[in-house]
Amino acid sequence: MHTCGPRLPPPSSDSSQEDEHALLEQAAALGKAARQLRALVADPNDWMIEACWSYLDVAALNSVINMKIPGLIAADGSATAAELSKLTGASPDIILRVMRQCGHRSIFKETEPGRYEHTHHSRRLLDPHFCAFMDYISDDGLLTGTYLTRNLAKTNFHVGPDNTCTAFCDAFKTRVPIYEYYGTVDAERGERFSKGMVGYFEATEKPIETLFPFSQLAAGSTIVDIGAATGANAIRLITLYPQLNCVVQDYGDIVSAAANAAKTLPKDVYDRIVWDEYDYYTPQTQHGAALYLMSHILNGNTDELVLAPLPTHILPLPRSILTVHATPNSKVVKMFKNVVHGMTPGSSTLLILDWVDPPSFGEDRPRVFDSLDMHMIAQTNVYSRSLERWDTMLKRAGERLVRYYTKVEANGCAALAVRLE
Numbered sequence: 001m002h003t004c005g006p007r008l009p010p011p012s013s014d015s016s017q018e019d020e021h022a023l024l025e026q027a028a029a030l031g032k033a034a035r036q037l038r039a040l041v042a043d044p045n046d047w048m049i050e051a052c053w054s055y056l057d058v059a060a061l062n063s064v065i066n067m068k069i070p071g072l073i074a075a076d077g078s079a080t081a082a083e084l085s086k087l088t089g090a091s092p093d094i095i096l097r098v099m100r101q102c103g104h105r106s107i108f109k110e111t112e113p114g115r116y117e118h119t120h121h122s123r124r125l126l127d128p129h130f131c132a133f134m135d136y137i138s139d140d141g142l143l144t145g146t147y148l149t150r151n152l153a154k155t156n157f158h159v160g161p162d163n164t165c166t167a168f169c170d171a172f173k174t175r176v177p178i179y180e181y182y183g184t185v186d187a188e189r190g191e192r193f194s195k196g197m198v199g200y201f202e203a204t205e206k207p208i209e210t211l212f213p214f215s216q217l218a219a220g221s222t223i224v225d226i227g228a229a230t231g232a233n234a235i236r237l238i239t240l241y242p243q244l245n246c247v248v249q250d251y252g253d254i255v256s257a258a259a260n261a262a263k264t265l266p267k268d269v270y271d272r273i274v275w276d277e278y279d280y281y282t283p284q285t286q287h288g289a290a291l292y293l294m295s296h297i298l299n300g301n302t303d304e305l306v307l308a309p310l311p312t313h314i315l316p317l318p319r320s321i322l323t324v325h326a327t328p329n330s331k332v333v334k335m336f337k338n339v340v341h342g343m344t345p346g347s348s349t350l351l352i353l354d355w356v357d358p359p360s361f362g363e364d365r366p367r368v369f370d371s372l373d374m375h376m377i378a379q380t381n382v383y384s385r386s387l388e389r390w391d392t393m394l395k396r397a398g399e400r401l402v403r404y405y406t407k408v409e410a411n412g413c414a415a416l417a418v419r420l421e
C-alpha cells in the first residue's frame with residue numbers, strides 16, 4: 001500500500017524471489033493446517049499438559065547452546081553423549097536428558113541410544129547470529145517470562161506506565177530499562193543481543209533493500225542508522241549501494257563493539273561509515289541527512305498516555321481512583337521530535353522499520369507476531385501498534401511529519417517513510 005509520496009518509486013523484486021515467497025507461504029499454510037489437525041485430535045489432557053511443560057523445551061535448548069553442543073556435532077555427522085561429555089566436561093546424564101527434550105521438538109535426532117545428529121532445524125544453530133538470538137530468547141526471554149504474570153498482577157493486569165518497571169526489571173532486579181541495561185550495565189548481554197537481532201531479522205524479515213527503494217537515493221546521500229546495534233542495516237545498504245554512506249549511532253559501548261567488528265569489512269565500505277555515540281533521547285546531531293533510519297527501536301519505547309492503576313496492595317479503593325497516578329509518557333514522540341532537529345524539510349526521510357499490528361483475528365493471527373508482542377510487553381511494557389496509532393504518534397510530534405510511503409507485510413513487518421513538511 002502506498003500513499004502520496006515524493007520522489008521515490010516502489011522497490012522491485014525479481015520473479016525467483018516471488019516464487020520462493022509463494023512456496024514459503026504454501027508451506028506455512030500446510031504447517032498451520034497440520035497444527036490445527038493436531039489440536040483437533042489431541043487428548044485435551046495431553047494437549048494442556050504439553051503446553052505447560054514446553055518451558056522445559058526452552059530451558060533444554062538454552063543448556064544445549066550454553067554447552068556449545070551444536071558446533072560439536074558435525075553438520076553431516078554424529079556424536080555420542082560420551083563424546084559430548086568429554087568435549088564439554090558436562091555430565092552425560094544431563095546431556096542425554098537435554099538432548100531428549102530437544103529431540104521432541106525435532107531439534108537434533110537420536111539415531112541410536114545416546115548418539116545424536118543434526119536435523120535441518122538444529123543446523124540453524126550453527127549460524128552464530130541466529131544462535132545468539134535463540135540464546136537471548138531462551139535465556140533472558142524465558143527468565144523475564146516467568147516474571148510477567150507477577151509483574152502484571154501488580155497493576156491489576158494493565159501494562160505498566162513505563163519501561164523502568166517491566167517484568168525484565170523485576171527479573172534482573174533493576175530499574176534500568178532493558179536496552180539501556182544492555183548498553184551500559186551488562187556489555188556481554190548487550191553484545192549477544194546485538195548479534196541476536198541480526199540473526200532474528202535475517203531469519204524473519206525480508207532483506208531491508210526490498211522494503212524501500214534505497215537505490216534511488218542520490219549519490220553522496222547519508223543514511224543515519226539510529227539505535228543501530230551492530231549497524232548491520234546501514235552497512236548492508238552501503239555495501240549494496242556504493243553511492244551511499246552512513247552514520248552508525250548507538251550507546252558508546254555498542255558503537256565501539258560494532259566498529260571493532262566492522263574492521264573485517266572491505267576498506268571501501270568501512271571508509272564510508274561514521275561511528276557516532278549518540279543518545280536518541282537527545283536532539284539529533286547529524287543534520288540534513290537524506291535518510292534517518294529507526295529500525296526496531298521505537299517498539300521498545302512507551303508512547304501511550306498510560307492509565308496505570310495503583311498497585312493492588314493499596315486496594316480496596318474505589319475503582320474511580322485507580323487512574324490517579326496516570327503518567328503521560330511519550331518517549332516515542334520525544335524521539336520523533338529529536339529526529340526532526342536533524343531533518344531538512346522536503347528532502348530528508350525518516351524511515352521507520354517496525355511492526356504494525358495486522359487487523360486479523362483468531363486462527364488467522366500471525367503466531368510469531370503475537371509472541372513478539374507479549375515478549376515486548378515483558379521486556380519494555382509496550383504494546384504493538386496499529387497503523388492509526390503510528391500516525392497519531394507522528395502527529396503528536398508536531399503535525400509536520402507526514403507518512404508518504406507504507407509497506408506492511410502479512411506478518412506485521414512494516415516500513416513507513418515519513419517526510420518533514
Ligand SMILES: C[S@@+](CC[C@H](N)C(=O)[O-])C[C@H]1O[C@@H](n2cnc3c(N)ncnc32)[C@H](O)[C@@H]1O
Pocket residue numbers: 179180182183194197198201226227228229230233249250251254278279280281294295296297300
Ligand atoms: C532492538 S535493537 C535494534 C537494533 C537495530 N536498529 C536493528 O534493527 O537490528 C535497539 C537498539 O537501540 C539501542 N538504544 C537503546 N536506547 C538507546 C538510546 N537512548 N540511544 C541510542 N541507542 C539506544 C540499543 O543499544 C540497541 O542497539
